[in-house]
Amino acid sequence: MEHIVIIGNGIAGITCARHIRKNSNKKITVISAESDYFFSRTALMYVYMGHMQWRHLKPYEDWFWKKNKIALKNAYVEQIDFEQKTLHFSSKETMIYDKLVLATGSVYNKFGWDGEDLDGVQGLVSKQDLELLEKNTKKCQQAVIIGGGLIGVELAEMLSTRNINVKFLIREEAFWHNILPLQDAKFISAHIKSHGIDLQENTEIQKIKAGKNNRVEAVETKEREEIKCDLVGLCAGVKPNIAFLKNTSLELDRGILVDEFLATNIPAVYAIGDCAQVKNPLPHRKSIEAVWYVGRMMGETLAQTLTGNKMPYKPGNWFNSAKFFDIEYQTYGKVSPTENSEEKHLHWEHANKTKAITIAFNPENEEFLGINTFGIRMRHAVFDAWLNQKASLNMVLRNLESANFDPEFYKTYEKEIFRNFQQDLTAKTF
């Protein structure tokens, strides 16, 4: 019986394993050194905040894996012998595979700053990071978070639930402006500040200073400002977790290079999820997309190929979601951080500063391109259909209410939004 070994038990690896099992009787082993069982990485923050316990993060009960004959192995792969199709574990054990799926995920970025390896300096990606954070914040009063991404804002929220002062340093002029249009970014910046977070835009750090016992004592910015702190959160993005694959015959760039079938340059070896870098991504997608949904979709697709139904990875319209303190964010389609001749934006904000919408469209043919929605839930299926049929801006605006996904009895703002956008459209000439 063919033995498929999957390294990594995150959403990509586990989705792949489940779908292989659905379609075949192959022997499946999933290897992880991080946790015995699959858990939802996106929910790590809720354990720290006391919303959930570790067991709640596991989407399947522990008996599930045995019942579905998916073998789980807690081990750390140190080395892969692609010639002999053999994995070498840190325990000196070995394992032979017929097909290998690399789903090793991400590690947080480091930039070679002085002091980035001090005690009390950490990112937040893995279960071990969470455990370390619990230790690092035992007597913590002041934290500095570097980098304004989704993990940064989550960490800020986490720390604030424990009465830790947070200075949040970001390079952009407003939060996540490398992704969000400026108005959206400023809107979220204001919300973060309203939660008592000291968000400092246009700020980059120079180095991290050590105090006693090799522990962090302060952060120095490029403007030579010194910020005393007991914790530094490294949240300036993540990168593929591929260090153990360097200097092998596996073709690497920033991630593990894969073709449209998610296959690497070595036969019978595949890569999916955060660690994979698609060589020729579709026009509307990036080569590395370290988000939950992409991991899942790659897992779904690769499982087809591995069970005899060869299938290229073809993600549909881009979508994503996040939550910034109290404000939920969803996005469908393409909304670039800056406007250009082929993409203009309409922006609406509610007076109470908890709801906003930005719609991107092409001014030449008035085609709807995408939407960012904050504090108003929208239906994925409706926007997916509109994007597929290249709906016009006018059509989307007129039917916006049909996409609303807020709970019953919620006040709807579509009419106000519609009026507001109509005014903008007539006032401005795009």
Place this chain on the structure above:
Amino acid sequence: MSKTENNMSLAGEPPAKLNVGQKIASAIGLLGLFILVLAIVNVNFPHKTLWLSLSFGLITLGTILFAYKTYAHKTPGIKNDGVWFKSMTNRGFWAWVTGIGLTFFYVILYWYPQYLGLHENADNTGIIALFDPLSYLINGGAASQWFVYGTLYTLAIFIFGYKFILKYKHNKYEVLRTFSVMFFQLAFAFLLPEILVRLNQPYFNPANIWPLNYDFFAGYKLNSFFSAGTLGTIMFAIGVLSVFVISPILTYKYGKRWYCSWVCGCGGMAETAGDPYRHLSDKSLFAWKVERWVIHSVLVFATVMTIAVVYSFLGENSAKFWLTKDVFLWMSTGFLTLLFAGLMLFKRQELAKDAKYGAIGYLVVILFIIALNYFSGNSKIFFFPGYKLREWYGFLIGAAFSGVIGVGFYPIFGNRVWCRFGCPMAAILGMQQRLFSKFRITTNGGQCISCGNCSTYCEMGIDVRAYAQKGENIVRSSCVGCGICAAVCPRGVLKLENDSLDGRINSQEVLLGNDVDLMDLVNQKSK
């Protein structure tokens, strides 16, 4: 140079401790409770009206202040910080103290009311005497232990309802349904029956529907309706219509939530005072299996018991009244058989395998008992007198299950233990909700991140995530539509909806967002 502010609070600690305001509020509330405890241990208060008002005033003030100090200064949004760190909400010391205290209270209330000061042929003493003035004011008579209980119950729904509304101030669905349970508790469950009693009419709470109100068809109840003229007949008619017409229509349109989280008193208590314990429900598959067996067994018990008491109430002479014992039994058998045949005929596919076995098994039992009785002569019913069966039901289900376990164990097993494992009304509404209702919880395409907030905070122990991560609508008989799963979802994935029956139950192995061909291929296969 920026300076670190030196925070005097114990920073870095999980938010498990009460702030000063919460402590003062707790003290005020406990002082009010202490007056009631003094009354229980037979301190004979002079000026009972004053002391009772003082007690209620302090309890109310304490709770409102506590809620205010907990939520008012916070921005609207989900307020679950530290839930699993606090002793009271994580089965810690205070949870056990509260649970055991409540359980003792229920045991005394149900079986030893004399310790609360209820005396036959003598004036009340103790806590019941403390409630006498209020009782005279409302129903014109002295208080009973049930009056005391009803008053405290209503008070609890109001003060903890206020707390719940503050906690979910951003969510209009939650706010509205809390006002609704407050209204039904005060007007229908508390005031109306007491006022009816004052007017010498039968005790009647229209919101308490059979079979939750297992006594509705008991002989003494039927006598009280039929001896009360037109009004009594109207009450009886409302009761019967509620079971056979009103409830099925509302459940078809809105799901069982119209009752369980908008009207019902048990639900009202669970959603207000019980809200801090909702995450304690057991989400395992095993618990779900137990749930289905237990709740449907209670339903069968309630049905058999009711048939028995009606049977013993009726006469045998058709000349006196057309509905005789025999006719009633034939009608019951006929009704159940029709219901069952209809289910099997039209809904066979939607019933899971074991639900089918369960239904068949239970129906056989009911028919067997009826048949046995019918052919064994009419001297005794079901091997022993019908009222015995009702007494046993009242003891086991009405008191021990719904009261002692149902509320007493809130801090240990969660707030909906009774509704989930025991309530026969919930069982009936649930069957209908599963098979004939427009209600469902819709999942939003491929947006689920499997975080587990929905499952954790489902008071009914439904593994909501298991459906959401498959892009499958949640159509579960036990769902009471409290809406909390949708509220706590950080990615806007869940929405309670009433929509068409087509495509209500769906299953998608590959979710929206991926290759359209792959979605079709796999989803076709999984259907």
